[in-house]
Amino acid sequence: MSHALKDVLVVALEQAVAAPIATSRLADAGARVIKLERPDGDFARGYDDFALGQSSYFVWMNRGKESCRVDLNTAEDRALVETMIAKADVFIQNLAPGATDRLGIGSKALRARYPRLIVCDVSGYAPGTPSYYRKAYDLLIQAEVGLAHITGTDLSGPSRVGISICDITTGQAAYGAILEAIIRRDRTGEGSHLQVSLFDTIADYMNVPYLTRRYGGREPSRLGLAHPSIAPYGSFTLKDGSILIAVQSEREWQILCADVLHDPALAKDERFDSNVKRVRNRAAVDACVQKILAERAAADVTQDLNNAKIAFGMVSTMGDLLQHQSAVFLPIETEAGTVEVLAPPVIIDGERPALGRVPRLGEHDEALRREFAPAAATAS
Numbered sequence: 001m002s003h004a005l006k007d008v009l010v011v012a013l014e015q016a017v018a019a020p021i022a023t024s025r026l027a028d029a030g031a032r033v034i035k036l037e038r039p040d041g042d043f044a045r046g047y048d049d050f051a052l053g054q055s056s057y058f059v060w061m062n063r064g065k066e067s068c069r070v071d072l073n074t075a076e077d078r079a080l081v082e083t084m085i086a087k088a089d090v091f092i093q094n095l096a097p098g099a100t101d102r103l104g105i106g107s108k109a110l111r112a113r114y115p116r117l118i119v120c121d122v123s124g125y126a127p128g129t130p131s132y133y134r135k136a137y138d139l140l141i142q143a144e145v146g147l148a149h150i151t152g153t154d155l156s157g158p159s160r161v162g163i164s165i166c167d168i169t170t171g172q173a174a175y176g177a178i179l180e181a182i183i184r185r186d187r188t189g190e191g192s193h194l195q196v197s198l199f200d201t202i203a204d205y206m207n208v209p210y211l212t213r214r215y216g217g218r219e220p221s222r223l224g225l226a227h228p229s230i231a232p233y234g235s236f237t238l239k240d241g242s243i244l245i246a247v248q249s250e251r252e253w254q255i256l257c258a259d260v261l262h263d264p265a266l267a268k269d270e271r272f273d274s275n276v277k278r279v280r281n282r283a284a285v286d287a288c289v290q291k292i293l294a295e296r297a298a299a300d301v302t303q304d305l306n307n308a309k310i311a312f313g314m315v316s317t318m319g320d321l322l323q324h325q326s327a328v329f330l331p332i333e334t335e336a337g338t339v340e341v342l343a344p345p346v347i348i349d350g351e352r353p354a355l356g357r358v359p360r361l362g363e364h365d366e367a368l369r370r371e372f373a374p375a376a377a378t379a380s
Contacts, residue, residue: 005031008182010090012065013081013105015042017138017164018198019094019122020061021171022178026090027064028344028353034084034368035065041361052336054358059339063332064356066364072103079374081105086114087372090178094122097133107193118181120174120194127195138164141198150209153224170201225315231278232256232285235315236293238301242315245289245305250274252310259308260301261292333357 008031012023020035020042027033035042044058051059070077082105085091091110093100100106100121107119121127124136139160142148147166152159174196181192203210209220209228225244226234232253233246247253253275257267266272266288271281278285293301298314305312314320321327328343332355343352 003030005029008089009087010092011084011088012036013093013095015094016044017057017061017167018170019092021168022174023065023092024061024063025175027356033065035062035067036070036081037067037361039069039071045361051339052334054334054336059332059334059358060341063358065359066368067359067362068364068368069362078103080369080372083372083374085110088117090118092120097123111191111193115191116185116189117191118178118185120178122170122174123197125199126197136198138166141166141202145199145202145206147202147206150220150222152222154222166198166202170196170198173201229279230275231282232289234286236290238293239295239297241298243298243301244313244315246311255308256310260304260310261289263292328352330355335360
């Protein structure tokens, strides 16, 4: 675990994916994260049982946290949470819009009571938009923002991205915004009110297809494993597998034709002598490349691509990922035993971070209730 945020206290009234992603990154950086769970627990604990009988989602997203069950319908637990927030540096929540206001811990009220507090609200849609109070989940946002429309193939129709991409990227956006707010508070002494939504996060990532449609006048098509703006850049079938080849420049196209496809004349074909033309004639250029590669083995093709310094990747299964030479795994301790996860991407001073333990439900109830006992209760 990094120690960059070792003196930062985070109180998280969180569930599911987006907010827990943000707080898991804060915990990795050394922050103390108190995860407030409903009495029956964050419902992500029950998403599956693949990680030694525990939810794969929950294990991945909740390392390094303390778990405290609270019933916010009771005055006692609302007072407990208020005491925690009063001592916190960051309060993050992703309850339904308006829920924290009704509980007396809405962002406006908290910022008035605790000027140094950083409050982060995570929602499906941005405040002030007509959809703000709608329920919103990852797959729904993928569909509504147009991501599903450009994912998949013409045969498959609109498709889901294979991971909870809206939740995950929103959590990462919240993490970055919280770090900026911590830096800003160090300079000014003032906290911040941060608002992050799933829709806005993915809409931002949709700017290239949006600009293509709005200013290029063309509805982006579903291309499967192909690039919408570059060709050849996609998947090709070999004798013993599939490979994805990426050409980034005219020079690389000429090298690919000469040194990998062994057909230098192909680069001079007037249909293919610029990227714009190749994209316009994508079916034809892909067919030419596929015809040549279909009779060749992966070892032979990858050797030529390596020698030519052309980017490529094998089209892998999860089983292949388990054996991938670049995959790095780190242990996480859980109540059921050690689970290995793929490592976070940042290496600090040459070292991977150690990942904290995943708490069992309510593991820290007693200790946290003692530590943050409201003053009135303590006096009595």
